[in-house]
Amino acid sequence: xxxxxxxxxxxxxxxxxxxxxxxxxxxxxxxxxxxxxxxxxxxxxxxxxxxxxxxxxxxxxxxxxxxxxxxxxxxxxxxxxxxxxxxxxxxxxxxxxxxxxxxxxxxxxxxxxxxxxxxxxxxxxxxxxxxxxxxxxxxxxxxxxxxxxxxxxxxxxxxxxxxxxxxxxxxxxxxxxxxxxxxxxxxxxxxxxxxxxxxxxxxxxxxxxxxxxxxxxxxxxxxxxxxxxxxxxxxxxxxxxxxxxxxxxxxxxxxxxxxxxxxxxxxxxxxxxxxxxxxxxxxxxxxxxxxxxxxxxxxxxxxxxxxxxxxxxxxxxxxxxxxxxxxxxxxxxx
Ligand SMILES: Nc1nc2c(ncn2[C@@H]2O[C@H](COP(=O)(O)OP(=O)(O)OP(=O)(O)O)[C@@H](O)[C@H]2O)c(=O)[nH]1
Ligand SMILES: [Mg+2]
Numbered sequence: 001x002x003x004x005x006x007x008x009x010x011x012x013x014x015x016x017x018x019x020x021x022x023x024x025x026x027x028x029x030x031x032x033x034x035x036x037x038x039x040x041x042x043x044x045x046x047x048x049x050x051x052x053x054x055x056x057x058x059x060x061x062x063x064x065x066x067x068x069x070x071x072x073x074x075x076x077x078x079x080x081x082x083x084x085x086x087x088x089x090x091x092x093x094x095x096x097x098x099x100x101x102x103x104x105x106x107x108x109x110x111x112x113x114x115x116x117x118x119x120x121x122x123x124x125x126x127x128x129x130x131x132x133x134x135x136x137x138x139x140x141x142x143x144x145x146x147x148x149x150x151x152x153x154x155x156x157x158x159x160x161x162x163x164x165x166x167x168x169x170x171x172x173x174x175x176x177x178x179x180x181x182x183x184x185x186x187x188x189x190x191x192x193x194x195x196x197x198x199x200x201x202x203x204x205x206x207x208x209x210x211x212x213x214x215x216x217x218x219x220x221x222x223x224x225x226x227x228x229x230x231x232x233x234x235x236x237x238x239x240x241x242x243x244x245x246x247x248x249x250x251x252x253x254x255x256x257x258x259x260x261x262x263x264x265x266x267x268x269x270x271x272x273x274x275x276x277x278x279x280x281x282x283x284x285x286x287x288x289x290x291x292x293x294x295x296x297x298x299x300x301x302x303x304x305x306x307x308x309x310x311x312x313x314x315x316x317x318x319x320x321x322x323x324x325x326x327x328x329x330x331x332x333x334x
Contacts, residue, residue: 032284036132040139041157043148044173046143050141053205068138070082075113094109109147113142131165136276171202173207174207175207176208176212188253203275204259206259208264221256221258257275259275
């Protein structure tokens with residue numbers, strides 16, 4: 001990535017986190033508690049069906065007279081099957097980012113998301129304005145899950161939204177591809193890492209159940225013997241590792257909400273929405289308190305970082321001008 005852009009983004013990230021931690025603690029708790037809407041951040045491996053899921057869910061909500069507010073954060077998506085209220089592609093030209101910064105596809109997705117995040121406060125303002133009109137704010141994320149989950153911009157977006165309203169991670173899994181117990185295990189480990197990293201309620205959505213029932217996956221989660229049976233045919237060292245890991249994951253499974261849906265037929269959408277209601281309450285009862293404690297602990301560090309940025313001039317004036325130039329090129333008219 002372009003180094004000056006990298007430095008600027010890092011500095012912005014530090015300022016943002018500092019502001020978030022102060023603002024989040026002092027004034028946002030009430031806003032979050034009073035907010036009836038739920039923000040759903042849809043994550044999952046490439047091709048698991050995130051976009052199709054968002055489309056079907058939005059159709060379902062529309063039929064129930066509670067239309068959702070849809071946000072697309074995938075800059076590289078070609079065909080959008082749903083009418084997004086906010087679309088990253090209206091703001092950042094992914095192909096131009098690739099050309100301008102000499103990047104490959106994944107680097108360009110990360111940089112596009114970074115550029116977008118520097119303007120994410122405008123998205124938050126739009127969400128705030130709409131929060132009384134919608135019960136669900138749904139975010140579709142890029143195919144390469146790590147782009148969102150392991151990037152600074154993904155963290156800033158998640159933290160910003162979670163400081164505004166009850167926020168839930170929806171982890172979409174391809175039921176057919178997870179027939180293999182080792183694949184299932186690695187996918188669940190990923191879900192587990194997202195849960196602990198984001199510190200937000202998480203719903204696992206077993207998608208594509210029109211092709212393959214998800215019941216056996218639920219059994220694997222509740223009955224360790226069944227999972228071992230499935231592993232029996234695999235006698236390599238990986239299955240030994242999987243055995244040990246599945247024991248570790250037992251506690252994680254007991255806390256987890258998992259539902260099966262088909263994003264093609266729409267089966268399971270009502271069950272999913274019930275799980276969302278539960279997760280909303282769980283956010284208020286458990287996660288918000290944990291976040292308060294966490295924020296308190298990081299407040300001093302955040303203020304220190306904020307002061308350091310100002311003192312060191314980590315964002316020089318001319319860099320700021322560059323920033324303005326770049327964002328001028330961006331059309332934020334949504
Ligand atoms: N049969 C069936 N196919 C599905 C379902 N959900 C998604 N698909 C198909 O799975 C493929 C991938 O779906 P997408 O919605 O593009 O998946 P995605 O996770 O958004 O993909 P990326 O954004 O590229 O990571 C498409 O061909 C969809 O038609 C489902 O519930 N049932
Ligand atoms: Mg997609």
